Amino acid sequence: MANLTSLLRDEITRLARRQINAEIAPLKKRWAQQRRVIAALKDECSALRREVAQLSKRTSKDAAPRSTAGADDADMPRRRFSAGGLRSFRSRLGLTVRELATLLDVSEQTIYNWETASTRPQPAMIDTIARLRALGKRELKARLLELQEAR
Numbered sequence: 704m705a706n707l708t709s710l711l712r713d714e715i716t717r718l719a720r721r722q723i724n725a726e727i728a729p730l731k732k733r734w735a736q737q738r739r740v741i742a743a744l745k746d747e748c749s750a751l752r753r754e755v756a757q758l759s760k761r762t763s764k765d766a767a768p769r770s771t772a773g774a775d776d777a778d779m780p781r782r783r784f785s786a787g788g789l790r791s792f793r794s795r796l797g798l799t800v801r802e803l804a805t806l807l808d809v810s811e812q813t814i815y816n817w818e819t820a821s822t823r824p825q826p827a828m829i830d831t832i833a834r835l836r837a838l839g840k841r842e843l844k845a846r847l848l849e850l851q852e853a854r
Contacts, residue, residue: 786820
């Protein structure tokens with residue numbers, strides 16, 4: 704009798720599992736489809752967020768007010784500053800930190816802070832640096848001698 708009971712229980716269990724799997728299979732397929740749709744929507748959402756961020760950067764740069772110092776400011780291009788660029792500019796011309804500080808009328812510590820990216824120069828100083836970069840090595844040395852003689 705024990706064998707008949709265990710066989711009957713095993714058969715009922717097998718049939719129940721088969722019935723449950725038959726009912727769950729379409730749900731599993733639908734669930735997998737929904738997960739794919741959700742993943743696609745997340746990707747689209749992140750792409751749209753990146754696009755919005757890029758557009759907001761562009762509009763903030765375009766809409767950023769320029770200084771009202773004069774009409775020439777509107778014609779001047781926006782300048783970027785790079786700590787490594789300042790360091791390479793100084794070393795390319797063979798200037799010491801003290802000499803560059805004299806040319807820019809700032810302290811040596813300020814030059815060090817700019818070159819290590821601890822601080823950034825003000826926009827007016829970035830324009831002054833850009834004007835110095837436009838000069839040649841001889842012109843810079845001549846200007847440096849003038850400034851040192853004046854002191």
